[in-house]
Amino acid sequence: MQESESPLAGRTGRLRVHAIARGRVQGVGYRSYVSGCAARTGVAGYVRNLPDGTVEMVAEGDAADLVAFLEEVRARGEPVVAVEGLSVEVSEPTGEFTGFEARFGDRKEELFKRSMLALDLMKAVLKTEQEILAEQKRTNTLLEECVRAGRK
Numbered sequence: 001m002q003e004s005e006s007p008l009a010g011r012t013g014r015l016r017v018h019a020i021a022r023g024r025v026q027g028v029g030y031r032s033y034v035s036g037c038a039a040r041t042g043v044a045g046y047v048r049n050l051p052d053g054t055v056e057m058v059a060e061g062d063a064a065d066l067v068a069f070l071e072e073v074r075a076r077g078e079p080v081v082a083v084e085g086l087s088v089e090v091s092e093p094t095g096e097f098t099g100f101e102a103r104f105g106d107r108k109e110e111l112f113k114r115s116m117l118a119l120d121l122m123k124a125v126l127k128t129e130q131e132i133l134a135e136q137k138r139t140n141t142l143l144e145e146c147v148r149a150g151r152k
Contacts, residue, residue: 008070008090011063011090013062014061014063014093015060015066015092015093016045016060016091016092017066017069017070017088017089018057019059019073019087019088020050020054020086020087021055021086022084022085023081024082025053025081025083026054027113027116027117028117029080029081030047030083031048031055031102031103031104032102033075034055035101035102038059038069039100040068041065041069041072042061043059043069044060044098044099044100045059045060046097046100046103047103048103048104049104049105057073060096060097074086080121
């Protein structure tokens, strides 16, 4: 299924979608985010991390609700989550779900991964802060030179 195509275009009734999200989607609270999307749109199913760094979602519901769900899980504008791609396949529903759940793997491993990601994000923030301070210092130096030149 091409990402540019709408997999649910022209579809109605109850359906099932199987989606794989790629990008910065593990260790950033994305499963909880997806669970919230499911609650808002009324779909049932699950979300889980896959070993290759992607996140799998299976959801069933009315076509219109699934369209809204798939739009929301793209997480546009989220500061930490970065969905770079979403592959979607549509099939007939099985009716096996009564709600939506976030499935977790080994808690210690997940905590370690999140800690490493938090460290990487903190390094990026500190680097950005250092760049801003360096730019501010250059600007202050230029302003001081302008002020001195104006006094002469």
